[in-house]
Structures are given as C-alpha cells and as structure tokens.
Amino acid sequence: MANREALKNYTQSYLNADAFEDYCPNGLQIEGKEEINKIISGVSANLALIERAIDEKADAIFVHHGLFWKNDSQTITGAKRRKIALLLENNINLFAYHLPLDAHPDVGNNAQLGKLLGINNMSPVANSLLWTGELELNVGEFGVEIDSALQRAPLIIGDQSANIKRIAWCTGAAQGFIDQAVELGVDAYLTGEVSEQTPATALENDLVFISAGHHATERYGVQALCQHLSDKFGCQHQYIEIDNCV
Ligand SMILES: [Zn+2]
Structure with a gap:
C-alpha cells in the first residue's frame, strides 16, 4: 500500500518532473484518497479509461496524457465535467506525466x-x-x-x-x-x-x-513507470488498453 503524498513525491523526483517546461501540469492532477492499493495505468485520461478504472476499483490512475492542457477551455463543462465528476465521486487520484515520461532514461x-x-x-x-x-x-x-x-x-x-x-x-x-x-x-x-x-x-x-x-x-512508458512504482511501494498495478487508431 502506498501513501498518496509519498507516491507523489517519489514519482516527481524519480521523473525529475519539476525540471520540465510543459503544456500541462505534471504530477497529481486530481486529488483522491490517501491510501493507494491499486494503480491503473493507461495512455490517456479519456472517459473509457476512467470508467474501466472504476470497475477495477482503482485508487489511482496514471496516464501520459492528462486532463488539463495549456490552450484548453478553462471551464469545466460537458465531457470534461463528467470525467472530473467520476474521479471525485469515486475518490480516485489522477496522476499525469507528459514530457518527463517521454524523456526518462529507463521507464520513458x-x-x-x-x-x-x-x-x-x-x-x-x-x-x-x-x-x-x-x-x-x-x-x-x-x-x-x-x-x-x-x-x-x-x-x-x-x-x-x-x-x-x-x-x-x-x-x-x-x-x-x-x-x-x-x-x-x-x-x-x-x-x-x-x-x-x-x-x-x-x-x-x-x-x-x-x-x-x-x-x-506511447503505451509503454506509463506501464514501465507503474510497474516500477508497484514494485517500490508494494501496490497492485494493471494496464488498461483503450483502443485508439491514431
Ligand atoms: Zn503524446
């Protein structure tokens, strides 16, 4: 089992995330429960991934493409509202790592x-x-x-x-x-x-x-990262593939 803050601080420094200038916040994007037993990884924080993660009783979701991007609308409406609402209702943490996860010499x-x-x-x-x-x-x-x-x-x-x-x-x-x-x-x-x-x-x-x-x-970095984290913190990890033709 991992404590959210410990997992967050470790991942931030393992990926050297604060050193990157990026189009999105890297790290914990939506705060959920404090104790993390089960991590789900996926490429992008789309609705299908969030729904599958809820079915799998995830405590945290790790993705390469998160929910917040520099030039996006600053309002929380439509599909974005649905995704955020589902994460909050289910108390699931959403972690996203973009450029730091592309660049890492081992799990990148x-x-x-x-x-x-x-x-x-x-x-x-x-x-x-x-x-x-x-x-x-x-x-x-x-x-x-x-x-x-x-x-x-x-x-x-x-x-x-x-x-x-x-x-x-x-x-x-x-x-x-x-x-x-x-x-x-x-x-x-x-x-x-x-x-x-x-x-x-x-x-x-x-x-x-x-x-x-x-x-x-871009399927492989997030899987390698979460495998590393699950070994380090002794929590479960499962990758969920959401088909994407692009
Ligand atoms: Zn990408």
Missing part, C-alpha cells in the same frame, strides 16, 4: 519503445526527447518487426529494400522533429503521427519516415 516512452523494437546503442540527443540508435535491418523487415511489436501496421515512406543502420525516433506527435533527424544524418526517422508535408520532407532528404501511431508508441 522513448527508451521503452527503443527496447521493444530491438534498437541497439540507444542514446538521447541533447533535449532527450529525440533518441538515436542502431539497427541491422532493411526497411521492410523493420516494418514487420514494428507491426508485430505494436500490433499496428506502420505507415512507411521510403524504399522498402533500403538498409537502416542509424535511426532516430521520438514517440507521439513529433513529426516536427523530422528536420532534426535530417540534420543528424540518420537513415530513418520514426515517430507516432504524420503531417501533410512529412512525406515530401522525407523523400527530398533521402530519409525513410515511419509513422507508427501516437497511441501505439
């Missing part, structure tokens, strides 16, 4: 995804949101690997028979980092989402681009 989304995809010699570049590593596969083989690891077919732009030796990646909606990948001189760049201009940028720079899904690339 980038580190976990790299491990899952069999990337070698992984290391973060400067800001630690973009990572690089090495592979010994061609594009087609790597596509099959991604499909089986993530259970989702990736969108691949580039020559299927080209070899990938050096790859850069960043989970989520990081298609905007493609220019940094070009500058790094890697053979391929993998992220979650894709924009209209991304295929041209990839082709014009002779870079293989892979969109493997925002949700699919």
Whole structure:
C-alpha cells in the first residue's frame, strides 16, 4: 500500500518532473484518497479509461496524457465535467506525466519503445526527447518487426529494400522533429503521427519516415513507470488498453 503524498513525491523526483517546461501540469492532477492499493495505468485520461478504472476499483490512475492542457477551455463543462465528476465521486487520484515520461532514461516512452523494437546503442540527443540508435535491418523487415511489436501496421515512406543502420525516433506527435533527424544524418526517422508535408520532407532528404501511431508508441512508458512504482511501494498495478487508431 502506498501513501498518496509519498507516491507523489517519489514519482516527481524519480521523473525529475519539476525540471520540465510543459503544456500541462505534471504530477497529481486530481486529488483522491490517501491510501493507494491499486494503480491503473493507461495512455490517456479519456472517459473509457476512467470508467474501466472504476470497475477495477482503482485508487489511482496514471496516464501520459492528462486532463488539463495549456490552450484548453478553462471551464469545466460537458465531457470534461463528467470525467472530473467520476474521479471525485469515486475518490480516485489522477496522476499525469507528459514530457518527463517521454524523456526518462529507463521507464520513458522513448527508451521503452527503443527496447521493444530491438534498437541497439540507444542514446538521447541533447533535449532527450529525440533518441538515436542502431539497427541491422532493411526497411521492410523493420516494418514487420514494428507491426508485430505494436500490433499496428506502420505507415512507411521510403524504399522498402533500403538498409537502416542509424535511426532516430521520438514517440507521439513529433513529426516536427523530422528536420532534426535530417540534420543528424540518420537513415530513418520514426515517430507516432504524420503531417501533410512529412512525406515530401522525407523523400527530398533521402530519409525513410515511419509513422507508427501516437497511441501505439506511447503505451509503454506509463506501464514501465507503474510497474516500477508497484514494485517500490508494494501496490497492485494493471494496464488498461483503450483502443485508439491514431
Ligand atoms: Zn503524446
């Protein structure tokens, strides 16, 4: 069993959360009960996840995408009201960790995804949101690997028979980092989402681009974090997958 304040303080320092400038508050977003036996983890604080967590008698929910974002409406109406009301009525704590969970060297989304995809010699570049590593596969083989690891077919732009030796990646909606990948001189760049201009940028720079899904690339950090916390504090942990095609 974990005490809420102890869990909060430990996680905040483990993820170095106060060091990040982010678009959302990182940490405890909704305060619930003080004693935490059961943690549910999920990618995003959507209604379906909250309802499933209530069914599972969760004391705390940990997510990568929380309920409060910088440019959101400041009022609590509609679906947002429903979600907050459910959390408060059921006395469930909501913890959200965004950029600190992408960047962490062990339980972070980038580190976990790299491990899952069999990337070698992984290391973060400067800001630690973009990572690089090495592979010994061609594009087609790597596509099959991604499909089986993530259970989702990736969108691949580039020559299927080209070899990938050096790859850069960043989970989520990081298609905007493609220019940094070009500058790094890697053979391929993998992220979650894709924009209209991304295929041209990839082709014009002779870079293989892979969109493997925002949700699919960000399932693993929160699970690794909560596994770590449940080992540390002796509470239960269960991951709940809420299907998302993007
Ligand atoms: Zn994300």
